[in-house]
Amino acid sequence: MSDNGVDKTESGGLSPAVSYGLGAFFVLNIAMLASLPPVLRGRGAPYLPTFRTHREAMFRQLQQTVGRKKEVFVDLGSGDGRLVFAAAQTFRLSIGYESNPFLYIFSQGQRFVRGPKYWASTRFYWQDLWTADLGEVDVVAVYGLGPIMKDLGQKLERELxxxxxxxxxxxxxxxxxxxxxxxxxxHIYRMR
Structure with missing residues (x-):
């Protein structure tokens, strides 16, 4: 530690742990800022990760509700991809649509880092949720804001x-x- 309390290596730079932490903080903040334009236009939601307790609740409810073979899962606004990867454990194909280029790149990177197991079972698209084709989807996940939910519900009714x-x-x-x-x-809904 230096005199001012910052962890430095012997060569005078920041330690790898501090550098990584600062880098992650910077990327997360850039990703959050990049998610604001769709919110301001009333066409999306900011980047908010789905926490483990909510993710587990979602999949618990899906296990109780899905009455047929689980084929295709789509996350509209997939953010950092954590829900897509979780769904890949259960579904034949798990797809994420994300309009934020930083989060899309992050998710694609995670797909390759996680290895071949995920290469065939996951896909990520840098695409607006409003243009996603939902014609052959079994389950759609969304973490939208209240103002878009009515319009999104209409899209889902038309396409699913x-x-x-x-x-x-x-x-x-x-x-x-x-x-x-x-x-x-x-909340889980079934399309009629």
């Missing part, structure tokens, strides 16, 4: 096949009735 499930983290879809009791702030 009958019997598909929608799992929403925190924000409910106006006018929709969940198929069971919401758990840990997650």
């Amino acid at each position: 096949p009958s019997g598909s499930l929608v799992v929403s983290n925190v924000f409910s879809v106006p006018g929709w009735t969940p198929v069971n009791t919401s758990l840990e702030g997650t």
Whole structure:
């Protein structure tokens, strides 16, 4: 440690741990800032990671609700990809759509770092959630803000096949009735 309390290496630079921490902090803040334009236009949500408790609740509810073979999972606004990777454990194909270029690049990097196991079972697209094709999807996950949920609900009703499930983290879809009791702030809906 130096006299001012900053951890430095013998060569005078910052230690690798401090450098990594500062780098991660910088990238996270850039990613958050890059997610604001869609929010300001009323077309998206800021980057907010799905915490482990909510992720576990989502998949617990899905296990109870999915009555057929689990094929294709889509996360609209996939952020850092953690939900896509979690879904890849259960679904044949897990897809993330993300409009933030920093988060898209991060997710793609994670896909390759995690190894071949995820190369066939995951996909990430740098694409706006409003243009994502949902015609052959079994489950859609969304962590949107209240102001977009009505319009997003209309898109889902138009595009999802009958019997598909929608799992929403925190924000409910106006006018929709969940198929069971919401758990840990997650709501599951079945398309008719």
